[in-house]
Amino acid sequence: MPMPPEPDFAKLTLADILRLGEGARLPPVDRWNPAHCGDSEMRIARDGTWYHQGSPIGRQPMVRLFSTILRREPDGGYVLVTPAEKLDIAVEDAPFVAVEMKAEGEGAAMTLGFRLNTGDLVTAGPEHALRFEERAEGPRPYLHVRGGLEALVSRPVYYQLAEIALSNGSEPPGVWSGGAFFPLEPGTSGEPA
Structure with missing residues (x-):
């Protein structure tokens, strides 16, 4: 059975990303x-x-x-x-790579949608958490995709996340998506102060 063509990520709304990601069979x-x-x-x-x-x-x-x-x-x-x-x-690291991101909304009402290198679409939230590890080469951000499989967030997308985290005033710095808060600092969790 042939795979359907990938949608043009640039033309998708976050509602489209959420619908397509949840509807993926x-x-x-x-x-x-x-x-x-x-x-x-x-x-x-x-x-x-x-x-x-x-x-x-x-x-x-x-x-x-x-x-x-x-x-x-x-x-x-x-x-x-x-x-x-x-x-x-x-x-070698994670089976997927998050290569593009879209953000919609502000603060706790923000939603982040990602396109993976395989064409999968994932919206960050409680079921698709973002986590950050500190490694010798610097921070390594990951997005839970499904069943324990994660996507390494590419460096350009990580910079987008960091820009959002630094501009939203949260302490610790972090991002919101789908009603969940994801601190950028490894080892921290929970709601911002």
Whole structure:
């Protein structure tokens, strides 16, 4: 079955993003429990590029299709799963990358919508939390996508988040989306003071 074409993110409203993200029909990978069949010889690099046997997968529809059967296992590993087989896949950081963002509203009424490198659309909120880790190379922001799968927020999108956080006057600095507050400082949580 061919994948539908990706909508033009620039032309979408946040209501469109929310509707399309919630309406995305994905295979029920959480209900499939086939025997483990080995290694897929696939890897998702830190920049979101998918590789098979060391070569990048250049066909975006193929990447989109594989991303729909990706699952996070209880042990933290990643697998590609179908009703008939389960294959390991190496993930260097996060399996997705948030490459574009739209913001609408202000303060606690703000909503943030994201487009992932796979074409998925996600609206941040209680079900799709933003979190921030401090690493040696600097802050690493992540967006929960589904079932323990996260998207690394790309550097340009992180700068957009930081600009919003610094301009809204919250303490600690953070952003609101879908009625939830997400502090930019690693290790902090809860409502702003």
